[in-house]
Amino acid sequence: MNAFEHAFRRIDGWQQRQRVPGFVVGVVRKFGDDRGGQLAALITYYGFAALFPLLLLLTTALGFALRGDPQLQKSVLNSALADFPVIGDQLRGNVHSLQGSLLAVSLGCLGLLYGSLGVAQSLQFAMAQVWNIPNVRRPGYWPRLVRSLFLILSLGLGLLLVSTATGLLTGVSGPGTLLTVFGLLGSVCLNTALYLGCFRILTPAEIRLRCLLPGCLVAGPCWTALQAFGGALVAHELRHTTQVYGFFGTVLGLLWWLYLGAQLSIYAAEVNVVTMRRLWPRSLLQPPLTRADERVLDAIARQELRRPEQRVESSFPVAGECEGRRGPSPGPERNGQTRGETEAGR
Numbered sequence: 001m002n003a004f005e006h007a008f009r010r011i012d013g014w015q016q017r018q019r020v021p022g023f024v025v026g027v028v029r030k031f032g033d034d035r036g037g038q039l040a041a042l043i044t045y046y047g048f049a050a051l052f053p054l055l056l057l058l059t060t061a062l063g064f065a066l067r068g069d070p071q072l073q074k075s076v077l078n079s080a081l082a083d084f085p086v087i088g089d090q091l092r093g094n095v096h097s098l099q100g101s102l103l104a105v106s107l108g109c110l111g112l113l114y115g116s117l118g119v120a121q122s123l124q125f126a127m128a129q130v131w132n133i134p135n136v137r138r139p140g141y142w143p144r145l146v147r148s149l150f151l152i153l154s155l156g157l158g159l160l161l162v163s164t165a166t167g168l169l170t171g172v173s174g175p176g177t178l179l180t181v182f183g184l185l186g187s188v189c190l191n192t193a194l195y196l197g198c199f200r201i202l203t204p205a206e207i208r209l210r211c212l213l214p215g216c217l218v219a220g221p222c223w224t225a226l227q228a229f230g231g232a233l234v235a236h237e238l239r240h241t242t243q244v245y246g247f248f249g250t251v252l253g254l255l256w257w258l259y260l261g262a263q264l265s266i267y268a269a270e271v272n273v274v275t276m277r278r279l280w281p282r283s284l285l286q287p288p289l290t291r292a293d294e295r296v297l298d299a300i301a302r303q304e305l306r307r308p309e310q311r312v313e314s315s316f317p318v319a320g321e322c323e324g325r326r327g328p329s330p331g332p333e334r335n336g337q338t339r340g341e342t343e344a345g346r
Helices: 004-015 019-033 036-065 070-077 087-093 102-130 143-171 178-202 209-238 245-276 291-303
Strands: none
Touching: 004 019, 019 036, 019 143, 019 245, 019 291, 036 102, 036 245, 102 178, 102 245, 143 178, 143 291, 178 209, 178 245
């Protein structure tokens, strides 16, 4: 053992003995075990696919609503809407072409439906991966479709409620007043409740509602901060750029913003799983494996069940047998020890 490995093992032993660092490491390790980065990228893709049709519908709705009233058009375009990333400069530069279009409405609806269903299906898949639900127990296409539509409806109404309440509180309080703080606190509470409702739809029914609360208490404030500062940062950095650079920069900025939101949601779900199953402390350098490491690996093995008649076994060598071993653990037929055995019927 070299000096670097010795120092790293000392750090590993320290974090395993501490509650908070050990829990944080457990969440991060579980995120990596579930390939959370790839899940977040998939959610980001469908979120991006749903965003532009939504903006197309927004501009078309403005065209229908503001047709024949140039003064009201300019008032809307000079409001805070003009500073919104992506559509601000485009709306301001095309004020005279802001008109309603049935073709735009049709294309926007189809694109929004595709992107929204993709986001909902990706979130269901992500939650099934996070909770390590065996493939044989996952719902089929039609139950997933119904759950997706219910999620889209709930999420849309929730976001509309949050945006309306935040706008009213901001309008009443004004900047720099005490009511602004209460407005942010109210937004945190609403976002936390929205996360809790969405997690309830996405999480298996056998998981109790109170088990979903820890992750929502983390995600609600973080999402509020992402809304407050992430969008402002993107808008500030891209507002004075050229049209060509601003367009590509805005696209990258929105992708970054959506990816952060997707990662936040997956990390919040991981907090729930690690808390409920007590999947910490985790080791940073193996071997040896901790009991939490073995439980996570057992759950990943059980997750691969495809048929009811299929059987999957997961085993680890007894303590001391893997001392100095770097290769794969011997199977149950070699060492006779079957720890964490999993079957399809369980």
